[in-house]
Amino acid sequence: MEKIHGSDQILLHHVLSKTSDEQKHITEEKISMLRRQTVSKPIIYIGSTTSSHVAGSKKTLKAVEEYRQEMNVDLEIIEVGSIGLCSLEPIMDVQLPGRCRVSFQKVTGDVVATILDGVLNNFLPSEFALAQYRNPLHQPWFNVPFFDDLPFFKHQHRLLLENCGLINPESIEDYIAWGGYKAFANVISNYTHEEVCDAIDKSGLRGRGGGGFPTGKKWKETLSIAANQKYFICNADESDPGAFMERVLMESDPHLIIEGIAISSYAVGANKAIIYTRNRYALTVIRLEKAIQQAYDLGLLGFNIFDSGFNLDISIRKGPGAYVCGEETALIKSIEGKRGMPNYKPPFPSTKGLHGKPTVVNNVETIANVPHIINNGFEWFNTIGTKQSKGTKLFSVSGKVNRVCLLEVPFGTPLSKLVELAGGVPEGQKLKAVQIGGPSGECIIPEDLQTPIDFESFKNKGLAMGAGGVIVYDDTVCIIDMVKYFMNFIKHESCGKCIPCREGSQRMLDILTAISSRPANSDGHGSLERFKGVILLESMAEVMRDTSLCGLGQTASNPLISALKHFKNEFEEHIFERKCVAGVCRNLRIYYIDVEKCTGCAACAKRCPTNAIIGTPRSPYFVVEEKCIGCGICEEVCKFSSVFFK
Amino acid sequence: MSGIDDIILRHSHATRDSLIPILQEIQDEIGYLSEESIVAVGKLLNLPTSKIYGLATFYNQFWFQPKGKYHIQICQGTTCHMEGAFSLIDFFEKKFNLKVGQTTRNGEYSLEIVPCLGACSKSPVISINGILYGSITAENLEEILEEAART
Numbered sequence: 014m015e016k017i018h019g020s021d022q023i024l025l026h027h028v029l030s031k032t033s034d035e036q037k038h039i040t041e042e043k044i045s046m047l048r049r050q051t052v053s054k055p056i057i058y059i060g061s062t063t064s065s066h067v068a069g070s071k072k073t074l075k076a077v078e079e080y081r082q083e084m085n086v087d088l089e090i091i092e093v094g095s096i097g098l099c100s101l102e103p104i105m106d107v108q109l110p111g112r113c114r115v116s117f118q119k120v121t122g123d124v125v126a127t128i129l130d131g132v133l134n135n136f137l138p139s140e141f142a143l144a145q146y147r148n149p150l151h152q153p154w155f156n157v158p159f160f161d162d163l164p165f166f167k168h169q170h171r172l173l174l175e176n177c178g179l180i181n182p183e184s185i186e187d188y189i190a191w192g193g194y195k196a197f198a199n200v201i202s203n204y205t206h207e208e209v210c211d212a213i214d215k216s217g218l219r220g221r222g223g224g225g226f227p228t229g230k231k232w233k234e235t236l237s238i239a240a241n242q243k244y245f246i247c248n249a250d251e252s253d254p255g256a257f258m259e260r261v262l263m264e265s266d267p268h269l270i271i272e273g274i275a276i277s278s279y280a281v282g283a284n285k286a287i288i289y290t291r292n293r294y295a296l297t298v299i300r301l302e303k304a305i306q307q308a309y310d311l312g313l314l315g316f317n318i319f320d321s322g323f324n325l326d327i328s329i330r331k332g333p334g335a336y337v338c339g340e341e342t343a344l345i346k347s348i349e350g351k352r353g354m355p356n357y358k359p360p361f362p363s364t365k366g367l368h369g370k371p372t373v374v375n376n377v378e379t380i381a382n383v384p385h386i387i388n389n390g391f392e393w394f395n396t397i398g399t400k401q402s403k404g405t406k407l408f409s410v411s412g413k414v415n416r417v418c419l420l421e422v423p424f425g426t427p428l429s430k431l432v433e434l435a436g437g438v439p440e441g442q443k444l445k446a447v448q449i450g451g452p453s454g455e456c457i458i459p460e461d462l463q464t465p466i467d468f469e470s471f472k473n474k475g476l477a478m479g480a481g482g483v484i485v486y487d488d489t490v491c492i493i494d495m496v497k498y499f500m501n502f503i504k505h506e507s508c509g510k511c512i513p514c515r516e517g518s519q520r521m522l523d524i525l526t527a528i529s530s531r532p533a534n535s536d537g538h539g540s541l542e543r544f545k546g547v548i549l550l551e552s553m554a555e556v557m558r559d560t561s562l563c564g565l566g567q568t569a570s571n572p573l574i575s576a577l578k579h580f581k582n583e584f585e586e587h588i589f590e591r592k593c594v595a596g597v598c599r600n601l602r603i604y605y606i607d608v609e610k611c612t613g614c615a616a617c618a619k620r621c622p623t624n625a626i627i628g629t630p631r632s633p634y635f636v637v638e639e640k641c642i643g644c645g646i647c648e649e650v651c652k653f654s655s656v657f658f659k
Numbered sequence: 660m661s662g663i664d665d666i667i668l669r670h671s672h673a674t675r676d677s678l679i680p681i682l683q684e685i686q687d688e689i690g691y692l693s694e695e696s697i698v699a700v701g702k703l704l705n706l707p708t709s710k711i712y713g714l715a716t717f718y719n720q721f722w723f724q725p726k727g728k729y730h731i732q733i734c735q736g737t738t739c740h741m742e743g744a745f746s747l748i749d750f751f752e753k754k755f756n757l758k759v760g761q762t763t764r765n766g767e768y769s770l771e772i773v774p775c776l777g778a779c780s781k782s783p784v785i786s787i788n789g790i791l792y793g794s795i796t797a798e799n800l801e802e803i804l805e806e807a808a809r810t
Binding site for chain 1: 674675676677678679680682683713714717718719720721735736737738740741773774775776777778779780781782784789791792793
């Protein structure tokens, strides 16, 4: 700690609440500067996460830099995280001295100059303006809503996402200025291990990975075991397709995770912590690595932290990609350098985990709650949520919605609210179902959407919470296609240890493929066989659920069973009428030729593999339905777009 | 081989724990896991080559043949699937005359299907040499390929 000087020292004293009277003024000034309460020159904030990079925020950044150089204006550019509105990215904020920080949406590289020209001259290009941050010290912009007035933010309870999109994720100073690491400093100097575990236990925090196991209980178990080495693992292996909550959280506020890990490790007495994240999340890894390094530099990690005698090392492991490694025993195997195959439990990892030592595995979202609970007390946490599920839950809503977004709502909010906040389904379409929890979750029909989000009420309804990925289906989505997609995913990701899961997923996929493809001959016998297959699906799902070792196999049939329950008629249509109403199952399509548009060029007839298209040149052609195999070649080759399918 | 030697040297006191990180480093260095590199890692960690190969094939990340100059990854997340990622696979397979998991003969292109890349707002998403491109349609695909070729 002796090495740390100057401004870092001030921050450290602030963290430890040891600010002396003469330092008080400087500290306050520094904090206010870091919080950007008073700024001396315009600041441009650019949302920079993986999804905004896809949307083109790198080009936006470049355009701003070019603008700065070209116009020779004094601007500060800061990269921030995401506020959760992924569909409106790239998002750029501008803060002028004395004015409220205002956000602009869909700022691609080519409109940067227009916006900056306007804003820097006190004129607001309202067509791009999204909202402004409320701040009593700043003069608000006319005619721009405040963020907390927007329905999207008004109905959320942003606890974990508080800093996301607001602060610079690559700066530990920003995080400290907004109250960061205070909880850790408090815990390490004033709490015993038991007291931390107690506080978390009393807060009623439950694992957010899907299981909902009380976190405090898990910790206490590990704490009570005597061992020369304990480990803490942060499960950040978010491989649920369609879920991106953890990625956004880690990219937007990595220090929150680091602080959460530090407190949790202290609570269970672990001095080695590992973050197991995905190799594909390149930016996440970079930001986490940076955050860890900064924490080390400031003496928040490492040897004898704050002279408390507690040591902590955090390292990052990049998961090489396996869905099953989200399961804790499989994850531990993967860290040990083995195939990620789950083990039989008990013994639970909390007693015998990594290298046979007691290990706590917690989800990122769970860990992110910990600093907040310590800061505000468990009584406060108890007031959020429902009786048995406390706190908030992150959801990423994607699929057929107007606004793909990341949301944080308190437990007890009805599911329909999520769809509503995401802007509903595209215009002209009808909401068909909501798939919650990815490949191991159920699809929920609109009538059931009033179910409050809560571990107990989900359990009563026979639903699984999952990690929080919500996929919305509208009328253009074929339920069989989606079930097939999830089954294909499970088949691919099954580790192969248990036969029911390994073989069952393959057979289920076979049956589903048979349903969604055109039979070789169209006699009634074939339909009957396929119908028999569907009946087999149900019993097979039961066997898989009962006899698989881990959650992957046990829940693999959830999407299928729920789809069978709610969309029986769609299955029947596929089997008996060989029709896919949504037009997604390509093998069931029958093509037709529009008589008005067809010029009789015969391009399609020449290419048709089954000679199903007949006619005479220079007059409209015709498809023989019985012969059409739905390959779609005619649609591809037609230059007059006269081929369509039903 | 020099790159691999360096990596092996850096991990000279490694245990099995570091097996996956070592393999990842090798893949980052040369783009895939060559036969020699697996043998070398086996010697380092005192593990049979078959074990290492078995482990590497278990995970999605590892490749066992050289990647193309342009490594194209197609996201198969749920939203991308709904927005028609399968037709993208068809398109690339036809265009470059290769199957998923292969590299073209001239070593120009290789194709891989990856689970969700986590950029669902701009689906369907592809990644060319690690740079992500979103909202792919039949129209802008050629443009994106050209852009990738430039950078």
